[in-house]
Amino acid sequence: MVALDAMEKTATFELWQVELNDFLGTCIKIRGAVDQVSTAIDAGYSVAERMQGNPFRSVISQLSSGGTKGIESRVEFNQLIQQNVVKLPTPASNHTSDDRANSVSKVSVQALGFIETQGFTAVFEAIDTACKAAQVEVVGKEKLGGGYVTIVIRGDVAAVTAAIEAARPKVDGLGKLVAAHVIARPSPSVLALLP
Structure with a gap:
């Protein structure tokens, strides 16, 4: 989701499909003009590396x-993972850059x-800690296999940031933290793929 958000904020393309595989990887399939697709792929690759x-x-x-x-x-x-x-x-x-700009502005405080x-x-x-720390809403839960689980929350930027920061240390001793991340003003494609 984080890579897709960066991709869509960098270039114009059509999101084709997202496919999970058994090795906890995600394949984001996009299509469009070669230069735009290349720019988007480079942006997503950089985010995934970081x-x-x-x-x-x-x-x-x-x-x-x-x-x-x-x-x-x-x-x-x-x-097995029920999704x-x-x-x-x-x-x-799947919309034009003008449509995308208008859509993003509607969720600019989210x-x-x-x-x-x-x-x-x-x-x-x-x-549980995240929800107690700030006014956020749980959007959904995704099981990725191998015991990996992602929970997605939403709210305003400050609340979501506070919730994620409060939740991060609660993982220690109970499991392994894989990622804790906040996307401000999520792109339309990210919103379209929420659980």
């Missing part, structure tokens, strides 16, 4: 129809916070 991820990137110009059939996936529900592992954006997330842990007990303690 977050100690192990990102890979590829830009395919003039994708063949045969290639499209191999890359595009059907929406798929994983029984979709192939996600399509809502129609509202923020999203992410707490990702390895271990349910840790994430439950963290989210």
Whole structure:
């Protein structure tokens, strides 16, 4: 989500699909003009590297129809983690840069916070602390496999920041903190993929 937000704030493209894999990776598939896609991919790659991820990137110009059939996936529900592992954006997330600017301004005072842990007990303690620390709302929970769980909260920037900062130390001793991050003014594509 953090990489996608940076991508959409850097370039204009269409979000195609997001696909989770069994190795806790996420594949963000986008399409559009080659220069815009390249700029977006570079921005997302940089963010993933800064977050100690192990990102890979590829830009395919003039994708063949045969290639499209191999890359595009059907929406798929994983029984083990009880959620979709192939996600399509809502129609509202595919818009022009003018539409995007207007949409972002509607949520300019909003923020999203992410707490990702390895271990349910840790994430439950963290989210309870976050909700007690500030006026935030839980948007949803995503199980990523391997005991990895992400909880997403929203509210104004100050509240979400305070909630995430209060929650971060609660993970110690209960599990492993994978990530704790705040996105101010989340992009439309990020909002379209929320759980």
